Amino acid sequence: MIDSAVRIADLKQHAGAIVTVRGWVTHVRSSGKVAFVVARDGSGTLQAVLVKSQVPIASWEAFATLTQETSVELVGEVRADARQPGGFELGVHVLTVIGTSPVDYPIQPKEHGVDFLLDNRHFWLRTPRQTAIMRVRSELEQAVHDFFYARDFVRCDTPILTAAIGERAGLFSTEYFEEGTAYLAQTGQLYGEALAASLGNIYTFGPTFRAEKSKTRRHLTEFWMVEPEMAWYDQDDNMNLQESFVRYLVQRVLERRGEELKVLERDTSKLDCVREPFVRLDYGDAVALAQSKGSDVKWGEDLGAPDEALIVDHHQRPVFVVNYPKEAKAFYMKENPADPRTVRCADLLAPEGRGEIIGGSQREDDYDKILHRLTEERLPVEAYGWYLDLRKYGTFTHSGFGLGLERTIAWICGIEHIREVIPFPRMMGRLHP
């Protein structure tokens, strides 16, 4: 801070005092000899009142020049006023313009189209709904760390620039000195497995990149993922942890970000369902359920988004769909001893048509089986040498999962499209601002 300016949110602690507030103008109103400036500073909004006969001429003239988003410094008396949302207003003694703002500021206090707002994302982020979302996002990120710290998981940062490993979907590539092509990581999981053999329980939390040409409300090309990896956890332990984790995240936002959820007009009763045990539905039963509701999905196929919606709507709470067919899932998932056609995995489907927010599995720990799967998938075995070593030198039962941060935020906040829950979304056809 430049000096002892007061944050708007803290004004109630300064009732009756003369304080300095700095912020940006959102509205101006005038009634001839009384003028009103509404300003925000990131912590809240404040109405400041200027009376022509009680302020210096320079301040009165400065008011006349105010436009939306002009940055200002206000010195005045904090006084209680029942008409104000926060209960206080500022009786201005001095108004000083810090930075002017041309009259063509694009965002008005009215409805705008999505494309226009995304073009002006740097300004859109100044609006109340967007700041509420960003505060929930921050709360969730902190909650992730608190949850795992309390359980003695070690946070490990895995590389973003990688050689060609990982999953099958599209990769962003870039030149990498004499090493050829590097790819932006689409998961930290394989590194997480190596670290689990070193530290026991670990998690990674960072951005991941997928060059898929997806244009849905659930996809970004750059998104943040939490990926825990636990030594000596089987798939049941894994799901138990996921259930505790998701329950904690929801409770944390309900407890600490109620104001933000109110701004977002979130019906929080829809989140009460996380307190009940999550449903654990075998893949075969999930297929049968979807079929009974009109889907033509067949055993062996991955569930489509409409199938997932049918399944979750039926149960009205989070659902684990467990043990998918091998062909529908990645090579590293452990073969199910009870039914070798399937693997020991689970997708966690969030309520309200949100679809998959977690994908997880027990990892294949048998050297020969995973080598066989790599070959089957026609993946370059030589690139996976270090990964195979984890099975060769002291293999171990282990499991992990990946939680999509943006999908989780969108679900908890009740935001339709995940492009709104990351400050500067990266999607097909959008790289600016």
Next chain:
RNA sequence: UGGGGUGUAGCUCAAUGGCAGAGCGCUCGACUGUUAAUCGAGUGGUUGGAGGUUCGACUCCUCCCGCCCCAGCCA
């Protein structure tokens, strides 16, 4: 990539083959308590682009472009 939709003033939208409009914004004016203040006046257009049909096209047709929704891929 496939299916559907859409594109008109700075923004949000009207104009169903016959004079291209409104609200908001912006400019000027009035007002000593406003809450997206109110009231009065003013300002605003290559109707996404190219071609075609027609006496006449924002409107109908063809192609192209942008965006939105859905699907696939996944978190």
